[in-house]
Amino acid sequence: MLRIKGTIGDWPVDLTVEMDDADWARLAQNLPTAAVARAAPAAVSSGPADQLWLAAQDLLRRSGSIEGPQLMNELEALAGSAGAAKGLLVRLRHSPKVKIEVREGVQVFNWAEE
Template identity: 50%
Template sequence: MLRIRGTVGDLPVDLTLELDDGDWARLGAQLQAAPTPSASMTTPVKQSEDLWQHAQDLLRNAGQLNGLELLDQLEGLAGDAGAGKRLLVRLRHSAKVKVSSGGDTPLYSWIAD
């Protein structure tokens, strides 16, 4: 038996899972088969910071882009959708970027240099 207690936001969670021997064996096999991060799978800090600089330059040079256009360009820059979304969130929270309502999609504007 596995018991998980805690909270999700303000909601209390108390979850009990009952596993038989076969379930534990399958779980153990899955954990052993899970890939462990290696040096080749992790992104070097330098590359990450270069990507962040390029994302800022993209918006700075454009001046203003709607969220969908910006996300599309960031995904192309980063090479995948997940990394593009992380850059978009980072831009959203940057002091150099103003996000305003643009109807269906937010407008991202570069405000500082």
Template identity: 50%
Template sequence: MLRIRGTVGDVPVDLTVELDDSDWARLGSALNTQAPIGQPEAASAPAAKPLNQDDAVWQVAKDLLRKAGQLSGPDLLEQLEGLTGSAAAGKRLLVRLRHSSEVKVVSAGDTPLYSWIE
């Protein structure tokens, strides 16, 4: 169970999210931060610094573009907005990707193309 408390503007928020084992496994594989359930982590692997929520979303955004290889700006923004649940947060990720050394952005007429650089 995950509990999120805070405010959205002046509105108080108290959200409880319940995840079963398969949900946690999918989340872990999407974030690529944990061993599959029931399998211990490799003993030789160095201890990874835990990801905060912003780092986790950033990793998922990079993985999204890496797997696609290339996306148009509007398509990428739409997917980032879906990932974050917010147009503003999606735009911030888009700007962060634009300035990343792992991403190449070229103009294709009116639409920029975002490409992952291997």
């Protein structure tokens, strides 16, 4: 699920969009492919967006636990842009393999897959 809040002119907007895996895959197709080539493991033979998603999961899996701002910085380096990093962060936030807790007002992403 993706929530969009803001305004269009003077009109308030609060929109919730439900997305399944196929929707995320279509959205991820627009991520930069140069970043994928730098970050994705060579053994993975799926598409560039899938490779970037796998690399983002691997980053969190290897760290085990990481604060949101630091994770965002690492995802931006991985993906090559802030926009792509935000998309990966949202996708991680909604992944069943990730648990989020708040410590001293900061979101902490924890790899929770068993």
